[in-house]
Amino acid sequence: MDIIFLHGVRAKTLIGVYEWERIAPQVVEVDLEIGIPSPRACYSDQLNDTIDYAKVVDRLRHVLAEQHFLLLEALAEYIAQDLMREFAAPWIKVGVTKLGILHEVGRVGVQVERGHRG
Numbered sequence: 098m099d100i101i102f103l104h105g106v107r108a109k110t111l112i113g114v115y116e117w118e119r120i121a122p123q124v125v126e127v128d129l130e131i132g133i134p135s136p137r138a139c140y141s142d143q144l145n146d147t148i149d150y151a152k153v154v155d156r157l158r159h160v161l162a163e164q165h166f167l168l169l170e171a172l173a174e175y176i177a178q179d180l181m182r183e184f185a186a187p188w189i190k191v192g193v194t195k196l197g198i199l200h201e202v203g204r205v206g207v208q209v210e211r212g213h214r215g
């Protein structure tokens with residue numbers, strides 16, 4: 098299966114279990130790998146035969162602006178289900194990272210993989 102990837106998409110979202118995290122949006126970094134339903138674009142050279150990664154970024158930014166979660170796990174699951182549905186993708190891997198949230202720890206995060214990689 099062919100894959101498109103987007104690494105290091107940064108945006109603010111309300112995420113976290115602590116009181117202060119419920120008030121102030123914080124930057125998360127999202128990494129995506131998305132299975133493409135068909136390799137048609139490799140031969141046709143047409144954007145409408147594949148998943149437009151610019152549209153994926155738009156959708157992701159919309160989700161991060163509108164949805165609020167306590168846990169990174171719940172946010173990653175929501176993104177996975179939303180993008181698979183929106184782009185008819187058979188498989189997705191979603192990583193969500195918080196930057197500098199813990200003392201002397203550079204990055205913490207979760208990764209979920211959903212669907213079937215053919």
Ligand SMILES: Nc1nc2c(c(=O)[nH]1)N=C([C@H](O)[C@@H](O)CO)CN2
Nearest residue numbers: 112113114115118167168169170198
């Ligand atoms: N497995 C997880 N552990 C923790 C999370 C999380 O989302 N998944 N979140 C927090 C706090 O919100 C964190 O941002 C501050 O320490 C703690 N642990």
